[in-house]
Amino acid sequence: MIMQIPKKLLIHSAELITKFDPDKWGNSSSEEIIPLEFVRIEPCVKMAADSNGNTIRISATLFFDCKNSSPKEIKFALKSDILNGKTVEIQQIKFGGRIFTVQTIEPFYADENKIHHYEVGLM
Secondary structure (H helix, E strand, C coil): CCCCCCHHHCCEEEEEEEEECCCCCCCCCCEEEEEEEEEEEEEEEEEEECCCCCEEEEEEEEEEECCCCECCCCCCCCCCCEECCEEEEEEEEEECCEEEEEEEEEEEECCCCCEEEEEEEEC
């Protein structure tokens, strides 16, 4: 079994901002803001591929531990993913006075069924 990421390393708080596409009747898009606690955001510069195979630049990585970070049942999403029956337009992280856009979501598993933590690539 893999140990969780220790809370003493999860020193940051941030906000997860999800904006949804307008509904089928053309009503304006809605927004949901969820505070994130006990996360870690590390600056980095790396290239990654998105779901379409396009090369994107990642400027920070958010580490979200499934045991010690909160809220527990968080859902990270990319453009066009469906959350709570609504289509995601964009998902962003507000941290340190900056707003980052979610570009990649990588789940890391403790075993074949249980996710240990997420690494979310931000731009």
